[in-house]
Amino acid sequence: MRTPVFRTFQCLCRASFASTASINATANATTYTCRRPATQGIRTFTSTSTTASGHSRWSKIKHDKAKVDARRGAGYSKLSQEISFAVRDGGTDPSNLRLKAAIEAAKKAGMPKDRITTAIGRGQGKSASGVALEPVSIEAIGPGKVALVIDCSTDNKLRTLQDVKCILTKHNVQITPTAYLFSRKGLVRILAESGGHTFDTVLETALEIEGTEDVEEVAEGEDGKPEILITTEPAQIKVVATEVKEKLPGLEIITYGIEWVPNEDTMIEVDKERTADSLEELLAKLEDVPEVNDIYTNAKA
Template sequence: MSSLFFPTRRLALRPSTSTAICAQCCRPFSSNAMLFSGHNRWSKIKHEKGAADAKKNAQRSTFSKHLTLYSRLYGPDPNLNSQLATVIAAAKKAGMPKASIDVAVARGQGKSSTGAGLESITLEVMMPSSVAMVIDVETENKQRALQDLRSMIKKHKGTVTPTAFLFTRLGRIILKDNGHEFDEVFMQALEAGAEDVEQDEDNDIIVWTQPNTMHQAVQNLGKVLPSAEILSSEIMWSPTANRIKLDDVDAATAIGNFLVALQEYPDVQGIYANAERGAISEDAWKAVEDNLDT
């Protein structure tokens, strides 16, 4: 019976014991190597899934902002608002839940999906590596939102403390270039109430205004440049002091994870920081940059 289940036991009395034991010992190492290989494969799958989820969240955040924008500018009825209807169709095709679409459209009217009015909150935060942030929030339940966000900030080792003095408030309107000459847009934008106009690397037109004149400038631009597509309009926080360079990959990853968590919180409407890329890879910086509104 023992020879059936333990065929190598007799070899323990022979001179070649070390060879037999070595042969037996090698088996677990071979087995462990397979386990490590599977573990590495699973880690890769999790990394790819995490990247895909982050991309999906960023896409839904973009849809939400466009839905809110077009609802605010041209009304909440897609039958009377072709731009809103176009974004709704694209969001549905991308798999955005109907409930999330309804929330974004209602937010453009200053209401929650239940019809309750929204309150505005601004949270000022200092993160590790001395990165200052300002977070704009619109919510129907101020107490709940503050509790949730403070808990999130603490979990990611941040501190709620004054940081707004490191920023200035500006109105920013981004227009898609639809064949207009920049000089033409520049002059029309100035007449519409802009203080400055520039063109970014994607050839989109960025129009800067004072916060209290931004909404009127948007309306004026829609009249003088009817073919120009308004991609976004917001009152944002722009850093006034020197930006903080992110040189440490671990610090950048930690901040990126915090930003993803903020973007997933439905009441967060804008996240602004005084960070810029330092001695880290483009991929590491992209995880931060893609989740900021600066």
């Protein structure tokens, strides 16, 4: 074993090493002694460890990156839903322009190829491996007593339940029945003014179709654009969507499907200071789970 060598510095001189210092070596130590006149005194030096400040730049980078990743995951989720809807609406034929546009948008956003393939399969009711998907719903009470219904499609029910419940547990969410706070309704979302058709025109046309329950204007839809929302009986959703599009050429249907609509008398006002951030963080984490199709809440907009 080598004997460790310890060095002791008695001063630091500005003069060159050759002209101001000599070395006295021993077996275990080497001492540097200054040859400057005694009248100049001896300067001694000590060193202490530097104490880190109360924050870390890396922790800030990680925090910022997490927010960016959350936004990216939410964006991928919406793109996946658009691809799946396009497949359900028009199949995978090359003539399906909506599917083509959705895939191009996903590629432009940097969405992984395997996730695009999975989204197409979901539109066909199959997983990426070709196995039929099974619907799974999870009900819970989230931040601020907000009710949640999480709809999933999966080829492995147990795995999906574990993944979703793990996220809910980390956010102190209680898994409990909440479906009684909602009603199942068919919803047709239409881009306002598309094809040159006004709200009144869509309203009159939709009300003539059997199964239509309500028609309303939405100032800012999911994509930030004005929409027209047609509510239907669940069994009549496809009939209403098809007929209104046939009667009003050029009308653009954004999406249609059966959803959980919160009952008006059970909706909750969200405290923006205490609850909004926690709820948004939870929803972003859930949307990042590939098997999650939709998340419904009874929170007031």
